[in-house]
Amino acid sequence: MLHRLKLGVLLHWLILFLLSPAYEASSLGLTVHVVPLEENGGKTVRAHFTVITPSPCPDLLAVCAAGKDCQAHRTALPFSYTKPSPAWCVRQWQKTVPSNYNSFLKLGFQTEFYVSINADPKIRANNGKLNRPPFVALPPPLRARVNCPVDFHISTKDLDGDKVRCRFASASSGECRECIPHNFLELDEASCTLTFTGKAAAGQYFIYLMAEDLIPAPPTRQILNNSPLSSVPVHLSLTVEESASDCSHSPLVLDGTPERDSVQFVLPFQEVKFNANYKSDLESVLEIAVVGPPDLYRVGFASISSLAKLTMAWIRSENNLTQLLPVCFVANTKSFQSQLRCVWLYQREMRTLPDGTELRCNQTEMSLLLPVTSLTNVDLDKLQLNSPTCPVTHNSTHLTAHIPLGGCGTKAVHSGTELVYTNTLKSVHHTMISRRPSLILPLACRIPGAEVKGPQYAISMPTERETFGEIIVWLEFHLPGQGPLAPLTSSPRFRSNFLSSSRFRRETGSESSTSNSSTQTGLQHDEMVKQLDLYVMSNCSVDRAEMIVTDCMESEKEDMADSHPLVEKGCMMSNNTLEIITEEKTFKIYRLDMNTRTVTGTKMYFECKINLCIATMPSDKCPDLCSNSSSSSMLVNSVFTSTYSIRSGPVSLMVADFMNRNTTATNPPTNNTPGPTVAQPATTPGSTSPASQIPNVTSTNTNTASQAPEVATSRITGVILMTIAMFLQITILQ
Structure with missing residues (x-):
């Protein structure tokens, strides 16, 4: 009997769970910008919805069917990103609804959420006009790490000049369903700052807020019963991830990025443009995620070593969007997220000139x-x-x-x-x-x-092929003083660009000792190679084009397991690898000291990642990743290819295999290029799509x-x- 009772209770809860609103399928983010309609005294409003959903992007038929008083914003430039996993996208639409509106909405099969709007019409005493509810900027999905406290500032504006506060939504007031606040979150209502204390297990959490506008009062005067004029919903998601390192390695915002909560005024048919610039020392930036108005251009994303940038632009055409348009963006690496930053676009109100114009x-x-x-x-x-x-x-x-x-x-x-x-x-x-x-x-x-x-x-922006030509990149390996650039490598000059860290100090006299023995005279066929020159080559012949080698590594295993870095973020990792100075900018040569390597076999494998770059102005130059003088402006003022990853085949370390070759010219390899020491061109772009698309x-x-x-x-x-x-x-x- 007891067993049947337990089974009945379990079945009862299962039925309630299946029939109840899908809490776990909540949106990854939502805001509603509410504009009262003058024609009926504000009894109805134009609600502008912005919702973040898991990918693939769902259609809008369920919330904005054709023929109804609704407009779906379909754009050729979708907001779609990968972090946090799984990937996500943004859907936007506007619809006329009652000023007091409560409804369940569903997007596709994955996202169902509850919306509560309280914007009952109120005539303002200071100007006799309808009150306008506050605007809240929707950030990309938030990320944090276990035991790493972080603040998230939610950007707000109010066209009436009212004070805006944020509070947790209340289930008892009908503002949300199953929305109990999390004990690891704190909210400063006055500044709309959400604080994650770090005391949460890894997982994804949903946050339900309400933003309210209140009549502002001087500091010396308190308004009794200063109840909010309106309330609009704000839904956020927070993904807490396991912490693999300390809490101080998030990407940093660089100069040239708009200040937080700044406003850019936009005239009709005017174009506004700004950059987001970041520096991330531990991990490269994978994406700069953006949530903004329809048809916001995002062009020129580049992530080169520790620097990353993205250019955003918006052209004000004839539209029925809101007067205030927020643009929020963050930089995501594999493990970290930058500080949230939002910019507001203000569509200036215009009036037609008098007759006779x-x-x-x-x-x-x-x-x-x-x-x-x-x-x-x-x-x-x-x-x-x-x-x-x-x-x-x-x-x-x-x-x-x-x-x-x-x-x-x-x-x-x-x-x-x-x-x-x-x-x-x-x-x-x-x-x-x-x-x-x-x-x-x-x-x-x-x-x-x-x-x-x-x-x-x-x-349109030229494609990568139109800018740089048909790019082929490959690796070659030669003994010093041999190969296509024998005169250069027999008496080399070396560049000093070691990683500026105490654990990678150069030893005194390392350059001279390397160059003195570079010719390797008197080698025997049965000997192991003492020094080896690694050529990172490209066929690019465009004037002012430069090669940037971000990373190179070596391994005795074909799958590059147990690999050791030669170049990292553009810097040599020890005095056992030196760059040979050349007059050509579209290839690199590195001198590898094989005597200092502990090699158990007679073959090794190499892999490098490169970009080609052109500075947009003749007076500019592409960034030197290992120089402290490199800045975000160098990244902004340059055009880059995708990231190319090149992996060699097995490279013999026996002198005999090199002495038997007779290479006199450097040409792009073909699919039938013989010999194990020349890598096939693996021109696979990185995760970044070229801005030219x-x-x-x-x-x-x-x-x-x-x-x-x-x-x-x-x-x-x-x-x-x-x-x-x-x-x-x-x-x-x-």
Whole structure:
């Protein structure tokens, strides 16, 4: 009887578990940006959902079916990343819902979650307008390690200037289901900072928060019963991983990365661009994971040794997105995650200029006619275009400007299928603070995609093949003073770039002793090789291209088990390996002292990882990974290939095998290249996809008059919008 009772209780709980909301299938992250709709007094809102789900990315049919008041954001540039495992992606949509909204939502077969929004309409006493709920930036899935405390700052903004606080969601208030707070998490409600104490077992945990806006009060005054004006949900996930090392090796943010919670203002058809730069000494950065608005470009990711960078850009086209758009990003290595950082894009509000304003577009220029009566108190002599050298004239009635499409700072950007030429007429103040009204006047000529002629419309970053050619990389091995570069290796000069660590000190006189014996005269056929030259070769002939060898290792086993590093992060690991200085930049030669190696057999295997690099400016240079002077700017100002991994076949250590060869020229190996000492070209890209596979938004900044398309004037549309604001007006985002 007791056995049956236990079985019945177990079956009862199993049924409840199967029929209850899938707690373990919660989203990996969720935010909802809520915009009250004026037409019905805020009784309904436009809810902008951003949800992180496990890969593969599910469709949106269950939450945003066709024909309903909903818009799914499908982008050619999906947010999809690998850390933490399994891989994950971002889905975004917007939907009109009641201001007080509670619902279960399901994405695909893996993700089901509960959403609670409390945005009942409230008229603000200070301006008589509807209150606007707070905005919360959604970070990529959070990572931490056992016994390693870490803080996660959740970035928030409020368009009304209200104070934003975060708190744990309450199941008793209907804000979540089965959402008991974890005892290893602490929350500073005022700063929205989540602290992981480190006292948790490895695993994945889900966190449910509510963000609220409160009327701000001076420090000397307390508002009684200062209840929140609205509440919006924030779901986070935290993956705790086993700690393989101490807690101090997370990637560090470098200069040139936007400050935390910074704001970048965006005009219509304007492009904003910024870099994320990191340094990771222990492990290379695998990815820079980003969560941002639809059609955010992420280009030029490079992870070379300890440095990593990614360029992000967004072009403001006509859209119905929210006025505030967050971009959050982190650097992930195999075991670590960098500090979370978020940037906000602020779409400036614009109003149409009064009657009488004209912007005409033709094949070569746009012309502006603007009634000066609309520019009350604006100093007309302080107005200029993107280029101050282009004239702006005015009389008592009108302001006029003739703006070439290929000059005066005019830029070309893409907005959907259209090509848009943009410029800006703006006030220029020569003092830091001015209380005079400022004019910001975006100007745009839009050309339908069907009418765009010539290559300037399909602007994209050249592919790796177009930039560097058809790349082949391989390894060669020769005795000093022999092989294709015998004159160079018989009397070599050595580069001093050892890893700057006390355990890799060079011994005094090591260079001279190596070079003095480099010719290895009098060798017998039955002897073991005393010194060996390792050639890391490429067939790249592009001017200014350079080879960067990040890592090389040696092993007596074909699978590279029990391997020993020769080069690590671009530095020689001991004085037993020296780099020979050459005038050529697309290959490297290393002198290996075999006398100092404990080798049990007569063969060894080698593997190297390399990138080819071109500095974007002739005055720049590719980074020297072993130099303390290398900085993130060198990485940002360079173009890289994918990472190539080259592994040799068995390399004989017997002198006889080298003396019987007669190599006089260095050519790319073919599939039938004989001999065990020449590696086959294993040009397998690393985990990083080349940036050339993503359209390059930076190349649209340069335009000439000859690039103006040959289209009829009547088919080109002029767009002109204006904002007049005091310099000190926008304070809510400071």
